[in-house]
Amino acid sequence: QKEVEQNSGPLSVPEGAIASLNCTYSDRGSQSFFWYRQYSGKSPELIMFIYSNGDKEDGRFTAQLNKASQYVSLLIRDSQPSDSATYLCAVNLHNAGNMLTFGGGTRLMVKP
Amino acid sequence: NAGVTQTPKFRILKIGQSMTLQCTQDMNHNYMYWYRQDPGMGLKLIYYSVGAGITDKGEVPNGYNVSRSTTEDFPLRLELAAPSQTSVYFCASSYPLAGGGDTQYFGPGTRLTVL
Numbered sequence: 001q002k003e004v005e006q007n008s009g010p011l012s013v014p015e016g017a018i019a020s021l022n023c024t025y026s027d028r029g030s031q032s033f034f035w036y037r038q039y040s041g042k043s044p045e046l047i048m049f050i051y052s053n054g055d056k057e058d059g060r061f062t063a064q065l066n067k068a069s070q071y072v073s074l075l076i077r078d079s080q081p082s083d084s085a086t087y088l089c090a091v092n093l094h095n096a097g098n099m100l101t102f103g104g105g106t107r108l109m110v111k112p
Numbered sequence: 113n114a115g116v117t118q119t120p121k122f123r124i125l126k127i128g129q130s131m132t133l134q135c136t137q138d139m140n141h142n143y144m145y146w147y148r149q150d151p152g153m154g155l156k157l158i159y160y161s162v163g164a165g166i167t168d169k170g171e172v173p174n175g176y177n178v179s180r181s182t183t184e185d186f187p188l189r190l191e192l193a194a195p196s197q198t199s200v201y202f203c204a205s206s207y208p209l210a211g212g213g214d215t216q217y218f219g220p221g222t223r224l225t226v227l
Contacts, residue, residue: 008152034215043202043218044155049209050170088154098143098206098214099170102154 003027004091006103014111019076021087021106026070029094033065033072036088038105044088048074054109114138116219123184124225125193133188133222135203143206143214145170146178148199149221155202160184192194193226200224 004025013019022034032051036044050056050063050072064073072091076083086107090100119134131175137144147155157170161180175197177189186205190197201222206214 002155032209043221045218046215065161092214099157099160100216101158104152104154 002103003093004089004103006087006089006106008104009107010109011106012109012111013079015079015081017079017110018050019079019083019106019108019110021074021076021089022071023073023089023091023103024071025089025091025093025101027091027093028067028070030067030091031094032061032092034090034092034100035061035063035072035074036090036102038086038088040085056102076108081106081110081112083112084108116203117204118201118219118222120222121220122223124199124227125190126227127193127195130189130195131193131224132222133185133190133201133203134179135219136184136187137186137198137203137205137217137219138184139217140209141182141205141207141217142183144180145204145206145216146176146186146188147202147204148172148197150199158188158201173198180198190224195226198226 035048038044048063060077062075088103088105089103116137122154145160146158159178203218203219206216
């Protein structure tokens, strides 16, 4: 089992819809969770981080964390074509210091 | 404040050649990292550093070396390049987040092809 898993996609949603991206992790002791967005040919950029169970909202983005079930999600409301990118989930695994372990990413396509 | 800069942006190497990928950050971050990203894949950690003079191996260190003589610079050395090292290389530095934990700022990447 991979330490951080994501469906590679592509996930296709129509413009204006809610895009739901999911990530599962294997280490129950993991403390912090990150979502990065990566446009084609560009470097990853941080869009959300979450530490506590529940939801965290920032504009059109909501991160959801469920430590008991070991998954973290990213919801994008009112999806725009400019949201089309690959979304990388990253987890700070227990006893890993500051190291992040990345999932393989989910490619999101928002169609006008 | 330039953030994390990397040079070169692109490079083609022949098998067996060597090169150094440069990485510089001007944010005074202690932690720095080198990742590689193969097409359609996530990021794999090659080496990291927790401060000047201190480096350690990540998940995929074979074929690479690093040094950290200053806080700002973290070069990655490829010795005897092989086609398996064809990839995009990202350098990152990390800063502490309010509430705990660190997150990482990435440079623009170096696209390397070994033929």
